[in-house]
Amino acid sequence: MAMTADRHATRERLSDIDLAKGVAIFLVVLGHVVAREPPVGNEWYVGLKFAVYQFHMPFFMFLSGAVFRATRPAAAGLRGYGPFVLGRLRRLAPGFALFALLIWAGKAVASRVIHVDNPQSADLASLARIFTHPGASAATSLWYVYVLLELSLLFPLLLAAFRGRALPVLVVAAALHALPLGFALPELFALDLLCEHALWFALGLLAIDHRRACVGAVAANALPFYLGFGLSFLALLWLPDHAAKTIIGLASLPAVYAFANSFAAVRDRRGLLLLGEYTFTVYLMNTLAIGLAKGVLLEVLPWDHANFALYFPLLLAAGLLGPIALHRAVLSRQPLLARITK
Template sequence: MKRLVSIDIAKAICIILVVIGHYHPDNAPQWYHITWEIIYSFHMPLFFFASGYIYIATRKETDTYIKPVLKKIKRLLIPYFSTSFIIITLKLLSERNLSVENPVSYKAYLEVFCYPSAGVFLWFVWVLFTIFLIIPLFKTPHQRLFLFGVSLLLYYLPGSFDPIFCLDKFKIMFIYFCLGTVVKDYSKYLKSIISINPVLPVLLFTAALFLKFHLRGSLEFLVDMITAVAGTYAVCSLSLFINKKGGYIKTALISTSFYIFIIYLFHTTFEGLGKAILQKTGFTETFNNLYFTINAFIIITIGIIGPILLQKYILTHSRITRFLFGIK
């Protein structure tokens, strides 16, 4: 199967932003708080957009409903439960000797079957799996365009859903997955927009950010969507540009793309380990701008490199661990 290199690059950029975004201490400098807000304005919508695009690009017309669902149970749910049990166990074992963010109790072992109790960030898995229970039922581009309309109505439906199975997040994120399917379905009509030089999309994203930071209240929900779509558009255009230009950045991002899911599952664990070690050494006691930057770089790097090394040198060498963590 031919890889979607530009989408791989976009997803690699996104997972790096996820790792950065999940390191956000209260005493961080103002520039980092602003960076965090920018990242959170679009990075998860980008993930869902890319997932929808890839789904259409790789789906087989002959697949029954059951086959893709079983595939996602293997690819998403089994790694989710495996990771959740490991994270909960590590937290329970280490909380006496190390500083543990978001501590858990033994009750979390049962809660993971309904909520992402091991780590809030795992809501992504529940939402994506829920989407894959729905999307195979819509087999044609016209049906998926209709579903996109439904997702738009769902997004603007007043109120929120119950957090069980992360349905509250599903309500907000479903539209971006559907947008990805529609863009791929009608890509021949959108080619001139998709392949545009990244300068204009970046400018559009900058304008959307200006609106987001200055328009609050009743228009905030609309501006949030505009910003998310503009940010997704900017990163996808930038990814196409990187793919065409080649070089070390392209190589590094493509290499990272092979480990995206394991980075997502374990980055907070490795970030937590990095933070605990730095706190033990006293490195963070003088938390000025320079120390913060060095501290952030170390922790974010550990959050990216740690899971890559875990998959490359440990998880891939056993049939059991490959099964438990969805590694092909």
């Protein structure tokens, strides 16, 4: 009965999850400020990005699983699966396809005029690779949307097989997550990324099923969770990369959630809630905004050494605020574009 009450509560928009989404998308954009070769003399950013990449997508996928569980009836089973599939395709596929094509074409054209990270030739092979190998393509920054769609279509089937119970689904997801320890998984259709991130998505389901207990535990033990998260990075010294990243990812879930919900000032919460509201918008467009801003700035001054102190906040702001401004000023006025970009 308690689970039912928890699930019912999550059907309303939950500010705690929106705050966490705000932190998650901030971390994503932070990692996208430098896409390829880092600016000379700024090893601090290289280290920061490496640390962020150990946990930011596990946390992002965890939140995606939580939202999935909170918004889909627990007893749905296979009933309505067809309409659900169509709904997810309409929700995710157009945005992925549109901005993947824009990135592909934009890199091919803009590289003739300004500096472009990971320039691409405008051939059909590189275009097809976006849809067959999204994690290793011109639009590699959008792989999350591709994998989120796959997980959204897979998990209803797993839940139906286990009569809606999240725990057996978590066991299956953990087995998929462990595969890279013994096998080299194919990049085709992002199968490697699907297996890696199924665990985090499944943990999001379980967290929603036991939301009150989870929120209470995090609120009462924030400091130990912060400490455990910091210590988890020691795993990088002794364990294989995949195993170490798993430990860091697990430790990050309560710690980053606690951090996101620790802000008391209305202004701070308002900023995170805004990012949480526009998470999908920012994810789709941030690399385009950062790339454009960087290309223009490089026409004026190099970004190496001390100059990166100017580049860093400007590119971060471009990636976070540029997509929101574009959506509010332009895209929101076009119903179709408004729907597929937010």
